[in-house]
Amino acid sequence: MRILVLSRNASLYSTSRIVLAGRARNHEVSVIDPLDFQIVVSRGRPSLTVRGLPIPKYDVVLPRIGASITNYGLAVVRQFDLMGIPVMNGAVAIARSRDKLRALQLLTRRNVDVPTTVCARSPAGVEAAIELVGGCPAIVKLQQGTQGIGTMIAETPQAVASLLETLWAMGQDIVLQEYIRESKGRDIRAIVIGGKVVAAMRRVAKPGEFRSNLHRGAKGNGMKKLPNAYRTAAVRATQVMGLEIAGVDMLEGKEGPKILEINSSPGLEGIERASGVDVATAIIGHAEAYAAKHRRTSKKDVELRLVNVIADERMPPRSARSESRSRVRRYAS
Numbered sequence: 001m002r003i004l005v006l007s008r009n010a011s012l013y014s015t016s017r018i019v020l021a022g023r024a025r026n027h028e029v030s031v032i033d034p035l036d037f038q039i040v041v042s043r044g045r046p047s048l049t050v051r052g053l054p055i056p057k058y059d060v061v062l063p064r065i066g067a068s069i070t071n072y073g074l075a076v077v078r079q080f081d082l083m084g085i086p087v088m089n090g091a092v093a094i095a096r097s098r099d100k101l102r103a104l105q106l107l108t109r110r111n112v113d114v115p116t117t118v119c120a121r122s123p124a125g126v127e128a129a130i131e132l133v134g135g136c137p138a139i140v141k142l143q144q145g146t147q148g149i150g151t152m153i154a155e156t157p158q159a160v161a162s163l164l165e166t167l168w169a170m171g172q173d174i175v176l177q178e179y180i181r182e183s184k185g186r187d188i189r190a191i192v193i194g195g196k197v198v199a200a201m202r203r204v205a206k207p208g209e210f211r212s213n214l215h216r217g218a219k220g221n222g223m224k225k226l227p228n229a230y231r232t233a234a235v236r237a238t239q240v241m242g243l244e245i246a247g248v249d250m251l252e253g254k255e256g257p258k259i260l261e262i263n264s265s266p267g268l269e270g271i272e273r274a275s276g277v278d279v280a281t282a283i284i285g286h287a288e289a290y291a292a293k294h295r296r297t298s299k300k301d302v303e304l305r306l307v308n309v310i311a312d313e314r315m316p317p318r319s320a321r322s323e324s325r326s327r328v329r330r331y332a333s
C-alpha cells in the first residue's frame with residue numbers, strides 16, 4: 001500500500017512511529033508537510049500538487065494535523081476527501097473535534113455525559129452562568145486550546161469575570177465549565193481506533209496543578225482494563241465525531257465518565273510508554289482495512305458523504321436517532 005502521512009515534521013515521535021510501523025508491514029510510507037501542498041480547485045477535477053509537481057496515487061492518507069496549522073492543513077485534508085482518497089481522519093471529523101464547543105454540542109445530543117458548559121460572548125448574565133456551572137471554582141477554556149494551554153481555573157466570580165473580559169477583548173472564543181472536583185487532577189485518555197479502545201492510561205497531574213496533560217508535567221499510568229462505562233463512552237464519542245483514530249479525554253465523575261474532549265491526532269509517545277501497546281501498528285492495521293473498504297470511492301460516494309455530514313448535524317435529537325447513528329458509522333471518514 002502507498003501511505004501518506006501529513007505531518008509538519010517527520011522526526012516527531014508519533015510521525016516516525018507511524019512511518020516505521022507502516023514500513024515494517026511492507027508499505028511505502030511518505031511524510032509530507034501539509035503546508036508544502038498547493039490546492040488546485042477546478043470544476044470536477046480537484047487535485048493537489050507539491051511544489052508544482054503532481055502527487056502519486058495514495059491508497060490512504062493519515063493526517064497528523066497540529067493546532068497551529070488547522071485551517072490550511074484542514075483544507076489539504078478536505079481536498080484529499082474530495083478527490084475520493086481514503087483519509088483517516090476526514091476533514092469534517094477533525095474540525096468537529098478541534099472545536100470544543102461544537103464537539104460538546106454534538107456529544108450531548110447523543111446522550112454522552114460532559115461537564116456542564118456555558119458559552120457566552122458578553123458580560124451580561126455572567127453571574128447566572130457561574131451558577132449554572134455549579135459556582136466557583138469554575139473552569140474557563142479557550143474553545144480551541146490544546147496541551148492544557150488555554151484551560152484555566154477561576155476561584156471566585158470576580159476572577160471569572162475578569163478572565164472572560166480579558167479573553168473577549170483579545171478576540172478569543174471561550175467556554176465556562178463546571179469544575180469536576182472529584183477528578184482531582186486526574187483524567188483518563190483512551191485511544192480508540194476503528195471503533196475499539198486499543199489502549200488507555202490514567203493521567204495524574206503534578207502536585208499543585210489541576211490539568212493532567214502530559215505536556216503540563218502529568219504522569220501517565222497504563223490501564224489494563226478500562227471499566228465498561230468508560231469504554232462505551234469513548235467509543236460512542238468517536239462515532240459521534242466520525243473519527244477513525246482518536247484520543248478521548250474523560251474525567252472520572254461521581255456518576256461515571258464525563259467527556260472533556262476528543263483529540264484527532266493523539267500523541268503516541270505517552271500512551272505507548274504507559275500502556276506498552278504498539279498503537280502505531282494498530283493505526284497501520286486499521287488503515288489497511290479502511291483503505292480496502294473505501295478503495296473504490298466514487299464521485300457519488302463523496303457527494304453522499306458530504307450531504308450526510310450536513311444532515312447529521314441538523315438532525316433533531318430524538319427522531320431518526322438510530323438512523324443517524326448508523327449513518328455516522330457508515331460514512332465516518
Ligand SMILES: Nc1ncnc2c1ncn2[C@@H]1O[C@H](COP(=O)(O)OP(=O)(O)O)[C@@H](O)[C@H]1O
Nearest residue numbers: 115139145146147148149151178179180211212
Ligand atoms: N471541567 C473540568 N473539571 C476538572 N478538570 C478539568 C476540567 N476541564 C479540564 N480539566 C483538566 O484540564 C486538562 C486540560 O483540559 P482539556 O479540556 O482537555 O484541554 P486541552 O485541549 O488543553 O487538553 C484536562 O486533562 C483535565 O485534567
Ligand SMILES: [Mg+2]
Nearest residue numbers: 147148249261
Ligand atoms: Mg486534553
